[in-house]
Amino acid sequence: MITNNSKPLLEVQGLHASVNGVAILKGIDLTINYGEIHAIMGINGSGKSTLAKILAGHSAYQVTAGNVIFDGKDLLALAPEERARSGVFLAFQYPIEIPGVANNQFLRLAYNTVQTQRGKDELDPLEFDDYVREKMKLLEMNPDFLDRSVNEGFSGGEKKRNEILQMALLEPRLNILDETDSGLDIDALRIVANGVNQLTNKDNATILVTHYQRLLNYIVPDYVHVMNSGRIIKTGGKELALELETRGYDWIGAEENIPEGAAL
């Protein structure tokens, strides 16, 4: 969904990051405009999930160089919860279980926190119940999800749906979906992808982190980036994903002899 008057929502400039002193990202440049969907692909260990977590502010990673501008502001200066409140959303690859905390309580607290940030009214438990049930239809979720503990005992597919449900509730501006397709059977994949498609519009942008092209049959990206060893080594349109599907990842490194620190 690229429009002529697109403006940047996210600008990643020369981003380097490490974990425990080991460099993981080695110079990422990426600009994402409102209304766009970007797929980030690459083999395991190429740094694509790390990029997702760094954008969300995970404390295990240290940014060693570079900038991230989100809607004109310095994203890296914000605490993780402030990033979330200003519209950065990460759908986790492995959503964590939180025993004892009911899903509906958790969802309502998250929703009201973000609403308050936006200067809107909070919803009381009854109002929220109506609201969340409506959103759950989008993902064909069973209402008994609400009474269960957050992610506890959920199947892989249920966890991923719960992530997209949160995306639907919080209406973020930047959706980062980290391997949302992993662990999904074909029906669940269709439901989740359908949910995502209904949530993407000209007022937000989406990053799909994946290493299979399968998801991209359902959610069609405007751009496909290939990461390797902490860098984006190739960028193309949606057809690049199809090419990766047939040819694998090896040919890119051979074809493009990228110099150290190069950016696209």
Added chain:
Amino acid sequence: MSVALQNLVNQPYKHGFVTEIESEIAPKGLNEDTIRLISFKKNEPEWLLAFRLKAYNKWLSMTEPQWQNVKHPKIDFQEISYYAAPKPKEKLASMDEVDPELLRTFDKLGVPMHERAALAGVAVDVVFDSVSVATTYKEKLAEVGIIFCSISEAVQNHPELIQKYLGTVVPVGDNFYAALNSAVFTDGSFCYIPKGVKCPMDLSTYFRINTEGSGQFERTLIIAEEGASVSYLEGCTAPRFDTNQLHAAVVELIALDNADIKYSTVQNWYAGDENGVGGIYNFVTKRGLAKGVNSRISWTQVETGSAITWKYPSCILRGDNSVGEFYSVAVTNNFQQADTGTKMVHIGKNTRSTIVSKGISAGHSNSSYRGLVRVGPTADGARNYSQCDSMLIGDQCGAHTFPYIQVQNHSAKVEHEASTSKIGEDQLFYFSQRGIDAEEAVSMIINGFCKDVFQQLPMEFAVEATNLLSFKLEGSVG
């Protein structure tokens, strides 16, 4: 554990002030003369002095228990003052006569007296150091025949009840600290619910240790006659001192046929500072006797304070079909140590017991659950369900579970479940990625963890407990 989390847990103790009131303090040390002095000061009958002396002699022959999973320097029992009373101003006829300084103290603690008591519908028997200074609602309760007063008053006004029941559930030589208490107890609460009476309000006692270097040895006795029921609340705080103070209480509950006693505690004694200096040694014996058929004894405790907690509120299920319950949350932080749990002793037929224990450890603290379920040969059809969950915050703390199960009857059913979990960085990151900060996240996780226990508490106590836990664990995660 991140710095933010550390700060969250390490908030200063709010109730750490000393009230400037002239106290009458007995010289330090314990011998027969001390006991005679206490008994004399309290104008006690001869049989009670004999009770005390018998306990004292038992105590002399006993040694401190060593089996608990806690460490502390040896206590010098001759360094403790066994009697401290705010200097008496004759008998107090009404609340207006209570020392205003004392009232301000209660105010700071948020004790609901005066109108607040009326609004909350709580009758408060306040124990300040060793002397009960005010009892509200006494008349109103007296209308239905309920006796609710300090145990000293009860000794004067209802000696036959005290003589009949005192020491029948916790005998004078039961254990080292119970024997000590029996010898030197100074005050406490007494509650008697006559046959068929449902106590119309929650009864509440607020204990407070004020004088530095004084021990508090209160004694509580609650009797519910046939078909009676009562819900009793106990809250505890103490000011901060760098020395350790000993608190060795004894609580006895007796439920006759079809009677029901529910005893709830929120304990927030001073826990010592962040280096483990100071704090209360809370060595308490609490036991309920479900004596009659279909009787029920229910303990709910939220233990957040004390440097060391050693406490096992127990139920002796003697009556057929009697029920015992124990719901506990124990939170330890910094260098606190807690060894707590319960005993459920099944004697009657078809007796049932439930144990739900939640331990939360943060900082360098250590928390142990220790529980005994004993089914005797006569307890046909006895059932027990135990659930012991531990939660760790950070990686310097410990959680331990010591369940003892002794079954001597083939028809018994005993179930035990246990789990250990950890508040991890990844859980907190998940919350923060949804806009929720660490404090709220910890509070939500802890409340979820403790939900099964909190829902047993009366409403206003549940709110207090929730706040206390959040406060206590502020800064421990991050």
